[in-house]
Amino acid sequence: MASRSKSSQRWLREHFSDPYVKKAQAEGLRSRAAYKLEELIERDRLLKPGMAVVDLGAAPGGWSQYVRQALGDGGRVLALDILEMPPLAGVEFLHGDFREDAVLSQLETLLDGKAVDLVLSDMAPNMSGVDVADQARAMHLAELAMEFADNHLRPGGAFLIKLFQGVGFDDYVRELRRRYDKVAIRKPAASRKRSPEVYALAQGKRPAIK
Numbered sequence: 001m002a003s004r005s006k007s008s009q010r011w012l013r014e015h016f017s018d019p020y021v022k023k024a025q026a027e028g029l030r031s032r033a034a035y036k037l038e039e040l041i042e043r044d045r046l047l048k049p050g051m052a053v054v055d056l057g058a059a060p061g062g063w064s065q066y067v068r069q070a071l072g073d074g075g076r077v078l079a080l081d082i083l084e085m086p087p088l089a090g091v092e093f094l095h096g097d098f099r100e101d102a103v104l105s106q107l108e109t110l111l112d113g114k115a116v117d118l119v120l121s122d123m124a125p126n127m128s129g130v131d132v133a134d135q136a137r138a139m140h141l142a143e144l145a146m147e148f149a150d151n152h153l154r155p156g157g158a159f160l161i162k163l164f165q166g167v168g169f170d171d172y173v174r175e176l177r178r179r180y181d182k183v184a185i186r187k188p189a190a191s192r193k194r195s196p197e198v199y200a201l202a203q204g205k206r207p208a209i210k
Helices: 002-017 019-027 033-044 062-071 101-111 131-152 169-179
Strands: 052-056 076-081 091-095 116-121 153-164 180-186 197-205
Touching (some): 052 101, 052 131, 062 091, 131 169
Antiparallel strands (some): 180 197
């Protein structure tokens, strides 16, 4: 247990001295993750007025909060998470497990047959510490998110997803390249250096898979 408590203490020290955590607290944002999204969004000017955006794995709400502010009064932000999320003005929140068909159909009901302009996924499984199992669960969520984008993203739309480098990563990126005109792998400055997480940004959804 000693090493575990040491690593927990190290995480807490890093967390509270983290400039992005301090910035988020000062600016009233729900999480430092908002700065990852801000960098990714700004670089490619992904947000346009009036867009419909779906945020998968939204809690505690940092991404949805940023998107809502950036869109202003127009557009639509739908957020989903297995965890509860305190309400955000102008964000429609669905509480449930994205792996369950019933939850997916509730999300589809909210969309009412309308296509989405941008799908965001910051989903990650609860990490067990067993790398092989964690990576398999993370890739399963990523595959579900890609399938959701296949079915609900408009042609020309964009899909931004957090991925963990490991087994299945290269195949997943290959699948994105079959579906989108442009795919880039990004590591935002606010992403902790030793974390295996990266973000895949797929733009220009094709009308049909290659």
